[in-house]
Amino acid sequence: MFIEQAYSKKFDIIKYLPIPIIFMLLMLLNYVAVVALNLDVDKLIQDEITRKGTNRVFFETMLPLAIFLIMLLVWVKFVNKQSIRSLTTAREKVDWKRIFFSFGLWSAVTILLTVVAYYAEPANYEINFKPVPFAILAAIAVVLVPMQTSFEEYLFRGYLMQGIGIATRSKLIPLITTSVMFGVMHIANPEIEKLGYILLLYYIGTGFFLGIMTLMDDGMELALGFHAANNLVTALLITSDWTALQTDSVLKDYSIPDAGFDILLPVFIVYPILLFIFSKKYKWSGWREKLTGKLILKDTNNETGYSHD
Template identity: 55%
Template sequence: MNYIQQAYKGENEPWKIVLTLILVSGLFVGNIIYFMFFGDGIDVIEEQKKLLEMIPSKNFWLAINLLPFVILLGLLFLLVKSLHKRSLLSLTTARPKVDWSRVAFSFLLIVITALVLFGISYYSDPSLVELQFNPLKFTILLIISLLMFPLQIGLEEYLFRGYLMQQVGILVKNKWFPLILTSVLFGLLHGANPEVAEIGSIIMVYYIGTGLLLGIMTLMDDGLELALGFHFGNNLLAATLVTAKWSALQTDAAFVYTAEEASTQISEIVLPVLIIYPILLFILAKKYKWTNWKDKLFGKVKAPPKENYKIIE
């Protein structure tokens, strides 16, 4: 059974799917709808500054922002286990057990790539960023990031590339539609971020492109392991390496962008999607010997024989 077919191991009555999506993603959907219809008069960055002035520290603000993800991930796992009668393994991978080496490799791949790109950018023009390293604040930030970001990215991966991709896949009986749908929805999820207000809609290319990359990883590798490692490495560095006044993650990172506006960083939005991401996919494809791309990404989803529905614990 491939990754999407893992959904057949559980109970998939429509009301259970709708209830799960409402309970787990209702907060995000409501937030998106609010900003779509009522967000024109709201200065997201200014509102964020006001909130930061009211709280003890940026690290506290980060922890508070990540807490809902922790709660919702636990809720998703509970609903999958109790409502859908499925194992969490079937939501994670088509393999007999989770391959943590894949998580580690993908994590290291994006971390090394990002650090190299940052080093090149810093060497080319050091004036773009300014060192603001504070040992105590950075240590607290690192601890919070290591504890909570795995749960934050876990919710996004298990909800989009996991639950939603699997459920939509067995509904429409193909793989390309859930891949595109979850990528677009993943991008829209980030539509209320301050970066969108500052940079403009061009940043949606990065968000949707990243969702597409993670979706391709999941389908080609028949599991979430690579997507989990990549997403964690990406968010960890986004919080600890460089921050900006217009960033969604206001943290005590080691560096801060000196530019008051984000327009100078547009090249950094398009470059990863068009050049870096294909290179990373090529590396992963070679390492894990991916083949049959057409069927993996565009093939049909068929119900497996009943004897294969048994959950592997």
């Protein structure tokens, strides 16, 4: 049982607050600055790329989140006195096969959908491949993108899911809370400026997808693999002038984005199909219990119990 693992007699919700508060405040201040100063985020990114180059801007974007990952894991280990394994999974050890399966599955789907889109409307795309810049991008991305995505997963699907769950004795409350927070975290992205706040439904829907996957599988392995594949393959494969991460990727997309299609396809079609595949492969059962159950936490010997309505 994934959430309960963070509980002990010395559990203190106050210890959970500093890193999430600092991170969310930074995100909020970034958004307030964009709105209050009426900043053109697209232009700012393009100016930075002109001055520094695409790969340097990409590196500087990824690095702070990689540092946050290290800070979070150190905090969990030495302040909360919790093992990284118990933050990651309810299994006796981290299941790397699950991570690689999820990573491989979503990488294959992403590449397939991109190839189909390219051949369906080739006029919307340009071959952007340059060997040297791409090699530098690949070296940066392979190291920093999994750290960036792992930070987001450990923060939302691990740290906050467990902390909020224990504080509220619920699984549904942390699922809803972390999914909404995950969506709101992206509010300052240039994609939101381009497509409107309706795109937050995509990010929140993705948060629910990753949260459901974590609770049903009693671990973050599938979410870690999916998120890493989503950002890494996208960074290497395709870019555009209006996204948060602009890279020296293989393709450049000049198409006009469609918020309705971009939201409906993954959230209401692709994600349910993926959940079905994972549920069959890993024999998930007890959906109501695992997603809406209440926690009963015992105070002795770090034992935990579980019940549901």
